[in-house]
Amino acid sequence: MKKRVLVTGGAGFIGSHLCERLLNQDCEVVCLDNFFTGSRENIVHLLNNPYFELIRHDVTMPFYIEVDEIYNLACPASPIHYQYNPIKTIKTSVMGAINMLGLAKRVKGKVLQASTSEVYGDPEVHPQKENYWGNCNPIGPRSCYDEGKRCAESLFINYHTQNKVKIKIQRIFNTYGPKMHPNDGRVVSNFIVQALNKEDITIYGDGSQTRSFCYVDDLVEAMIRLMNTDDSIIGPINTGNPNEFTIKELAEKIIKMTGSASKIIYKPLPEDDPKQRQPDISQAKKILDWEPKVQLEEGLQKTIDYFKTII
Ligand code: NAD
Ligand code: UDP
Numbered sequence: 001m002k003k004r005v006l007v008t009g010g011a012g013f014i015g016s017h018l019c020e021r022l023l024n025q026d027c028e029v030v031c032l033d034n035f036f037t038g039s040r041e042n043i044v045h046l047l048n049n050p051y052f053e054l055i056r057h058d059v060t061m062p063f064y065i066e067v068d069e070i071y072n073l074a075c076p077a078s079p080i081h082y083q084y085n086p087i088k089t090i091k092t093s094v095m096g097a098i099n100m101l102g103l104a105k106r107v108k109g110k111v112l113q114a115s116t117s118e119v120y121g122d123p124e125v126h127p128q129k130e131n132y133w134g135n136c137n138p139i140g141p142r143s144c145y146d147e148g149k150r151c152a153e154s155l156f157i158n159y160h161t162q163n164k165v166k167i168k169i170q171r172i173f174n175t176y177g178p179k180m181h182p183n184d185g186r187v188v189s190n191f192i193v194q195a196l197n198k199e200d201i202t203i204y205g206d207g208s209q210t211r212s213f214c215y216v217d218d219l220v221e222a223m224i225r226l227m228n229t230d231d232s233i234i235g236p237i238n239t240g241n242p243n244e245f246t247i248k249e250l251a252e253k254i255i256k257m258t259g260s261a262s263k264i265i266y267k268p269l270p271e272d273d274p275k276q277r278q279p280d281i282s283q284a285k286k287i288l289d290w291e292p293k294v295q296l297e298e299g300l301q302k303t304i305d306y307f308k309t310i311i
Pocket of ligand 2: 186190202205273
């Protein structure tokens with residue numbers, strides 16, 4: 001019998017890659033999405049597959065279905081989108097977690113939470129290990145996302161200890177690749193779209209802040225490996241590419257790779273923008289036998305090729 005898998009946020013960037021990969025691994029996939037930042041285009045090629053089902057639903061509302069596994073990805077991930085309606089963002093993380101944990105409890109299934117490096121806030125420990133508690137501003141503009149995701153982690157741990165729900169917490173670091181929305185607002189898609197459109201490349205701040213970018217195929221591989229670990233493994237586990245770049249380096253690389261005539265311009269740094277971010281992935285290496293295979297230039301090339309086809 002095929003495994004039945006629910007992917008919330010399945011029409012989004014990472015979710016659509018995950019749905020496709022699960023179908024290729026002989027699973028039956030139910031994709032739940034409210035299409036806030038996701039789109040039908042991301043999954044349109046899967047709609048003819050009899051083992052794929054698309055359901056428009058909001059994860060803040062209870063949802064009844066019989067499944068073996070749940071990947072809980074529903075939540076806007078780009079700062080401009082999660083700050084558009086911050087109360088809704090908190091509801092999505094918190095009530096979404098409660099609804100998916102309740103579902104997992106009822107069906108005695110496994111549930112994986114797409115958590116984030118944002119739980120470390122603007123980190124004072126570098127690189128970040130899973131045992132670092134983070135440096136988050138609970139009342140700043142990013143708090144709807146950071147605290148929502150932190151509360152979701154707490155809910156996951158407590159449903160596990162109190163109700164014996166089988167959980168997995170994955171802390172995802174900056175991930176990029178094809179199927180990011182052109183207006184997503186995150187740095188990789190912004191810079192590529194600006195470079196291809198010969199518009200100015202907008203660096204926020206002086207560009208000395210760092211991020212470590214993981215190609216989506218690597219990330220999805222880690223996600224499925226984590227779900228498939230035995231029940232004693234609950235995480236949190238960092239997953240990301242530990243190669244760290246400044247935002248200025250990223251801009252220069254994208255200008256070079258696209259051969260663009262775009263100029264770099266500098267805009268104000270958003271409040272509470274983390275200064276540095278790099279995952280310590282020793283846990284993922286040990287437990288999942290995983291490390292990223294696609295390095296930045298190769299991943300950027302695939303992403304640039306994708307954006308060339310849609311703009
Ligand atoms: P995305 O915005 O492309 O995908 C999120 C999906 O969730 C979208 O399809 C959106 O429509 C859907 N959604 C949002 N609110 C919903 C709701 N209330 N009910 C149902 N569906 C809802 O973002 P992504 O990059 O694919 O991120 C997926 C998950 O991974 C998110 O939970 C995000 O927090 C997490 N994550 C992503 C990154 C990254 O760099 N991409 C980093 C850390 C964590
Ligand atoms: N950033 C930038 N220009 C942009 C978009 C983002 O300089 O057009 C910066 C942003 O300020 C941050 C980094 O790039 O320092 C990564 O931003 P993103 O929104 O992609 O992710 P996050 O801040 O959540 O890691």
